[in-house]
Amino acid sequence: MLPERLKSLRLETKLTQKEIAEKLGVSQQSYALWENGKRNPKNIQQLADFFSVSTDYLLGNTDEKKSSxxxxxxxxxxxxxxxxxxxxxxxxxxxxxxxxxxxxxxx
Structure with missing residues (x-):
């Protein structure tokens, strides 16, 4: 679920993998591996904060982007x-x- 959510959020923000990776301080290759489901990011909270969603949303535990x-x-x-x-x-x-x-x- 995480890879699909990352890709969907990236497309919503109209940013490239490279742009997001730069803002997060990681390589484009690392971000691509997360989005392709080949690696898991170490800091889910950083991604959630970047996309303004909850960690539960990123992990597929809820369909609500933000927790109330x-x-x-x-x-x-x-x-x-x-x-x-x-x-x-x-x-x-x-x-x-x-x-x-x-x-x-x-x-």
Missing amino acids: KFDDLNTVLDSFTSFDGYPLSDEDREAVRELLRGRCENR
């Missing part, structure tokens, strides 16, 4: 009833969600 960063956060925020001794309203929790969502999306 907000699912866990929403569960945690819903469990908070107070902060620093002050009760939290639904509006307070939503304000925290929006603040954190904005910060995460701007990275």
Whole structure:
């Protein structure tokens, strides 16, 4: 699954194997071996970061390119009833969600 995903993502970005290899700091030959399934990359996370996808997507564990960063956060925020001794309203929790969502999306 990894080779197919790498090729698909490369074609989506309209970059050549050589261009991607240069950006990743590897040889074009190394990248070609990954894309052809003859070798496995040592740093899957670096590839995931480069293509802005999750490692699970690259490895074929999910078809969603990005994991939902907000699912866990929403569960945690819903469990908070107070902060620093002050009760939290639904509006307070939503304000925290929006603040954190904005910060995460701007990275």
